[in-house]
Amino acid sequence: MKYRHLIFANLFRKKIRTTLTLGSFAVALFLFGLLAVVRGAFNQGLEVAGANRLVVVNKVSIIQPLPISYMDKIGRIPGVTLVTHANWFGGVYQDERNFFPQFAIQDETYRQMFPEFIVPADQWNAFIGDRQGAIVGEDLVKRFHWKVGDRVPIKGTIFPGTWEFNIDGIYKGSRPQDDTTQFWFRYKYLEERENPYWKGLIGWYTVRIDNPDNATRVAAAIDDTFANSPWETKTETEKAFAAGFVKQAGNIEFLLLSIGGVVFFTLLLVTGNTMAIAVRERMRELAVLKAVGFSDGFVLSLVLGESLLLAAIGGGLGLALCKLFTLRGDPTGGLLPYFYLALPALILGLLAALAVGLAAGILPAWSAMRLRVVDALRRV
Amino acid sequence: MAIPLAYNVRSLRVRWTSTVVAVLGITGTVGVFIAMLALAKGFRATLVSSGSPQNAIVRRAGATSEMESAVTTDQVHVIEDMPGVARKGAEPLVSPESVVVAAFPLKATGTDANVQVRGVSPQVLDVREQVKIVAGRFFRPGLDELVVGRNVARTYAGFDLGNTVKFGGGTWTVVGVFDAGGSAFDSELWADSEVVKQVYKRPLNVYQSVTVRLTSAGAYPAFKDAITSDPRVTLQVDRETEYYEKQSRAFTRLVTFLGVLVGGVMSIGAIIAALNTMYSAVAERAREIATMRAVGFGAGSVVASFTFEALCIAFIGGLLGCIAVLPLNGLTTGTMNWQTFSHLAFAFRVTPALLIGGVIFALAMGVAGGVPPAIRAARARIAVALREL
């Protein structure tokens, strides 16, 4: 582009103003990235939900258990290809603030049910053979500096006493959004030591179906099977189950959109105003360009080009800074396990920045294009 | 002697587009900042006001929340005999309680949310003095009757007085509404704990917690020591206010963190807007400034003058931000209390302290955005500036 130097020269004319405008874009896009991250954190459950998985909980209350005897019955329902179960352990590791989810799992069926979690075969085999074995997620290993072979004591609260586990393996997620903060151990171990109240009871079932389209039918079939029994069930898709939680967290989407809206509106005003001032100052030179023979369209493109360039550089900078910020991981210490800026968000952000650049630059560019040479040169 | 203030005020008016832009930048920042902190404050206030310093809550040692705790009837009797327990006549004012969760559809979205159902002792109103029945009556012991918190009817469908509700495998009648002063209890359903345990098939001689009314707030240390040193029981004791304060921590911490982060980043944007406006102002008015300095106004007067202009912008922006946020005060919203796994309704709390803080924050942004351009204005070489066209 042979006119590149013209654009750059103009931007460097008033370095402070250019820097400040770049700064405005960077700030707005940093915030955009942040909001996208928070939204992602809240919706994580939705994103990782298996399309062909259902969750079966006690209908009366989510914290009530279900009989383990249901496992076979559920397995025989048409459309069901796999069943597994888990219990929420809720123990404390050293300090109450070191929160992470602990599940007593069914063993083999659990691993099959969640193929997105990857455990090396030898580690899994060690786990199966170890009564007190545990498989822990990558994030936990990073947080507590554990390694395979460590012995980890956890103080039970729902299941009192001190429980000791051997770390036999580490699981990784196959996607960036996968939750690797979980701690799995064997239901058999829980069975040994739990008090009589919990005998034969598990927390919830996860069910795999052959075809996602059958979800509603199979869910209804499961619930019908156990209707009017002492332990009635409520079955829904994993996604619906996760969505329920998000909805309960409140109208987060609205909050985020409002903040985002305010930020972008302000940004538009600031940059638009700055560009208008800049063009006003340059009326004379733009007039000279026209007098020399450059077309109206050229002047329009020149001004718009500067505006878009500022948007792209500033916006890109802001997004890059946000990405860097998220690489440090969750800054709240456990409250937002998924703190990640995904590629779609980055692209959307860049497009938004360019859109603002376009909108802010169009009016000044238009007036520059319509400029009458004679008027501009006469102005002192 | 100072450059006349009329000069600054009128200059702001003349360049009103830039002024408005800078003002809006500050308004947005202050507004968002106060709103988020008001959200956190509201949540915390709701939980903290749920407790009374004169009450103690007793749970099994090691339990991190009520849900995970278990206290047997024998242990309840031990607690009743402890020093410091208030009495009504001969009856000790204790309420052994069981909490469960039941799902009901939210009026706002139609989807289910978990509501905390608290099985209480019939003398709970004496133990929790801040709770008052404001409609209908209290439940009769042994019956499937409910009294609901004042936020419940507002948040969930079907809880009007006289309605019947089905949950837990039983059918219940709503016989009364209570007002718990804007605390967490306002989002709960209360019923007789014995009935709750039966319906939910819980062991009849186990409760989850015991709330004790003490003779005075000062009686707490003695009460706590007596229980924790008693070999017959392994229990933990918390002042009710501290128990709830801990519950609020996670959410409050998250929202405050987000509020500070978003507010902080936005403030940088607002400062940039103010700087841009003021630098442009200085550039456009270079000759005026040089003239005033030629006339004899010193560098200090010029700096003060431009800083004053920036502060005007900031102050107006801060004020507008506060005004914009005020309607939020008292607005109820709800979220999930992860400690109790249930939905909790609370209101935004915009306090005078927050508003004043917002204005000071705005003024600080004004200084940051106004001083550098002001100094540049004062430092410009007069002779050069006079010739600027």
Added chain:
Amino acid sequence: MVRVDGRGTGLVHVRGLDKKYQRGSEEIHVLQGLNLDVDASDFVAFMGPSGSGKTTLLNLLGGIDLPSAGSITVAGDEITHMSSSKLTAWRARHVGFIFQMYNLIPVLTAFQNVELPLLLTKLSKDERRKHVETALGIVGLADRMNHYPRQLSGGQEQRVGIARAIVADPTFLLCDEPTGDLDRKSADEVMDLLGRLVREHHKTVLLVTHDPVAAERAQTVLHLNKGVLVEGRVAEVR
């Protein structure tokens, strides 16, 4: 009595004034050992080609620029070594500037523009009002006190500028091309006014111009040539 030979004493007393400045890689030696003595009630015009340093000289005399070497003494005060704040205070008291571009503050009325220098004094509001009205009266614009600059013609704006320059009764008036932007008629009015200020109000006026018609009104015309002043025609003040 005006002298440029380095002898004599005057209200304005300049010796060996040097001014150099950088233009890119070149060093331009604008004033070289310039001498000047001006007495009270003198009316002097400085002329010279473009770039000869007339405005530079005026700026130095008015304390808004500092020389590379030499001394300037006005009414006994040596201003070349004054600190910036002292210089500012000195300027407020002793100098009245009149600019080619008038340099009025657009958002202030004529009255407020003229009042500006008085804000630097300890006069009360009423006293200031009296002085402003007097000054505007002298320049013939008492009826336009509350107009804004954009509501005045070029000539009227310059007269407001003059009123501002005289309102605090400064020791001398420095005028940089005061008629440069005006039509013939307005230019004449402004020069008449300056003449009257000298004759009737005993002001000391130093004027820079390249308009010979304007220069003729002065009592002494000096040419700035190769960095020093050279005497030109002396004329009776009309």
